[in-house]
Amino acid sequence: MENLLEQIIIYGAVVIFLLGVVLVYIRKLRRESRIVEKKIQLAKEEGLHxxxxxxxxxxxNSCIQSGACVRACPEHDILGIRNGKATVINASQCVGHGACFHACPTQAISLFIGTEKRGVDLPHVNHTFETNVKGMFIAGEMGGMGLIRNAVEQGKQAVQNLSKGINSKSNMQFDLIIIGAGPAGISATLEAKRLKLKTLTLEQDTLGGTVYTFPRAKVVMTSPMDLPLFxxxxxxxxxxxxxxxxxxDVLKKNEIKINEKHKVNKIMRNEQGFCVECNNGEEYTSQRVLLAIGRRGTPRKLNVPGEDLPKVAYRLLEPELISDNKIIVVGGGDSAIESALLLADTNDVTLSYRKETFSRLKPKNREKLEEAIKSKSLDVILNSNVTAIDEEFVHLKIAGQEEVLTLANQLVYIFAGGELPTEFLRNAGIEITTKFGEAILKHA
Known part of the structure; x- marks a missing residue:
C-alpha cells in the first residue's frame, strides 16, 4: 500500500512537472507571439509590412514552427513566429536571397514577386533562363532575383543551359555574347571560359556593373557563393x-578581357543567331546572347530644371575624396541612406525624401540613420520634392507648405532608382509581363 502511494506521489509529481513545462512553453509562445504582433503593427505603421x-x-498548413526560416535570414525581422506559425513581418525589407526557402524543413515557404494589387514588370524567362526569343537568355536581377549570390548562380546556370545548343560549325564570330559585367555577367563569362565557348562580354560602364556604383564601404554580400574557375x-x-x-584577379588569371565602355544599342535576330550593335558603331555576331544588365537600366531622373548641371550625379564613387561641401542627397532607399551617411562625415548633408517615412531600409541602415538624426550629423527633410536646381541653390517643395525651401548647395546626388530598360528589351523581341503575386521560387 505504501509503495502504491509512493508511486502515485511520484507519478503525480511528474505529471505536475510536465504540466508546468507545457504551461511555461505555452506562455513563452504567447509572449513571443505578442512581440511579433507588435513588430507587425509597427511595420504596418512604418509602411514596411x-x-x-x-x-x-x-x-x-505546412509550417511546423521550427524557426529555421527566422534563423536563416541574414536580415532582421523579415519573418517571425506568431501563434505557432511562421509569418511575414517586414516584407518590404526582403532582398530575395532565398535563405528561408532553403532552410524550411517542410518546404512551407515560397518566394513571390509582386502582390495582388502591386505588379512588377518582368521579362518572360523560362526555367532554363531562356526568353521567348530562342537563343536569347536573361540572368540576374533583371529576371526578378536579387542579391549577388543569386545572380552569380544564375549566370553560371544560364551558360550551362545555352551551351547545349551551340553549333561548332557556325560561321558566327562568337558562340556567346554576354551583355553586362555585373555579378551575373562575370559568373557567366567565367563559366563560358570553363566550357571553352568563344565569348565576348560587353559592359556599358565598368567591371562590376551596379556593384561598382555602390559606396566604397557598402557591404555587398551576406552569404557565400560558388564562383566558376575559382x-x-x-x-x-x-x-x-x-x-x-x-x-x-580571377579574370586576369584566366586571361579574360571585359570590354568596358561598350553600350549595346540594338540586338537583331538573323538566321544563325544574333547581330549585336554597339554605340561606337561596332557590330558582332553570335549564336547566343545572354543579358545580365540588371533592373536599374537608366537612372531615374527627377525631370526638374537644372538637373543637367555638372554638380548633379546619380552615383557616389569616391566619398572619401569629397569634403567641406553643402550636399543634397535625394532618395529614401538604402543607396541614398548609405551615401548620405558616408558624405555626412566630412560634409554638410541634407537628405530629401518625398514620402513621410522610410519604408525599404535594411535594419542596420535604419539604426545608423536614427543615430545620425539624433546626433544632428545629418539633416532629413521628409515629404519634400526637388523643384529646381541651380548653380548655388536647390529648391524644395515641402508638402503642406506654400513657400518653397531654398538651400545653399554645391553637390546633388539623386538616388531615385532606375528604369527597367523596357524599350531595349521589347525592341529585341522579349515579352514583358506584369507579375501580380506570382511564385518564382517554390518547391515541386
Whole structure:
C-alpha cells in the first residue's frame, strides 16, 4: 500500500512537472507571439509590412514552427513566429536571397514577386533562363532575383543551359555574347571560359556593373557563393573593393578581357543567331546572347530644371575624396541612406525624401540613420520634392507648405532608382509581363 502511494506521489509529481513545462512553453509562445504582433503593427505603421518586390509567402498548413526560416535570414525581422506559425513581418525589407526557402524543413515557404494589387514588370524567362526569343537568355536581377549570390548562380546556370545548343560549325564570330559585367555577367563569362565557348562580354560602364556604383564601404554580400574557375567564396562582411579585386584577379588569371565602355544599342535576330550593335558603331555576331544588365537600366531622373548641371550625379564613387561641401542627397532607399551617411562625415548633408517615412531600409541602415538624426550629423527633410536646381541653390517643395525651401548647395546626388530598360528589351523581341503575386521560387 505504501509503495502504491509512493508511486502515485511520484507519478503525480511528474505529471505536475510536465504540466508546468507545457504551461511555461505555452506562455513563452504567447509572449513571443505578442512581440511579433507588435513588430507587425509597427511595420504596418512604418509602411514596411507590404512587399515591394520579391518576398516570402508561408503556407500555414505546412509550417511546423521550427524557426529555421527566422534563423536563416541574414536580415532582421523579415519573418517571425506568431501563434505557432511562421509569418511575414517586414516584407518590404526582403532582398530575395532565398535563405528561408532553403532552410524550411517542410518546404512551407515560397518566394513571390509582386502582390495582388502591386505588379512588377518582368521579362518572360523560362526555367532554363531562356526568353521567348530562342537563343536569347536573361540572368540576374533583371529576371526578378536579387542579391549577388543569386545572380552569380544564375549566370553560371544560364551558360550551362545555352551551351547545349551551340553549333561548332557556325560561321558566327562568337558562340556567346554576354551583355553586362555585373555579378551575373562575370559568373557567366567565367563559366563560358570553363566550357571553352568563344565569348565576348560587353559592359556599358565598368567591371562590376551596379556593384561598382555602390559606396566604397557598402557591404555587398551576406552569404557565400560558388564562383566558376575559382570555387567557394566565403565573404560575408564584404566591401566593394574586396569583391572587385576578387573578380579582377580571377579574370586576369584566366586571361579574360571585359570590354568596358561598350553600350549595346540594338540586338537583331538573323538566321544563325544574333547581330549585336554597339554605340561606337561596332557590330558582332553570335549564336547566343545572354543579358545580365540588371533592373536599374537608366537612372531615374527627377525631370526638374537644372538637373543637367555638372554638380548633379546619380552615383557616389569616391566619398572619401569629397569634403567641406553643402550636399543634397535625394532618395529614401538604402543607396541614398548609405551615401548620405558616408558624405555626412566630412560634409554638410541634407537628405530629401518625398514620402513621410522610410519604408525599404535594411535594419542596420535604419539604426545608423536614427543615430545620425539624433546626433544632428545629418539633416532629413521628409515629404519634400526637388523643384529646381541651380548653380548655388536647390529648391524644395515641402508638402503642406506654400513657400518653397531654398538651400545653399554645391553637390546633388539623386538616388531615385532606375528604369527597367523596357524599350531595349521589347525592341529585341522579349515579352514583358506584369507579375501580380506570382511564385518564382517554390518547391515541386
Amino acid at each position: 507590404e512587399p515591394v518586390s520579391l518576398h516570402p509567402v508561408v503556407d500555414p 570555387g567557394k567564396v566565403k565573404l560575408y562582411e564584404t566591401s566593394k573593393p574586396e569583391l572587385l579585386d576578387l573578380w579582377n
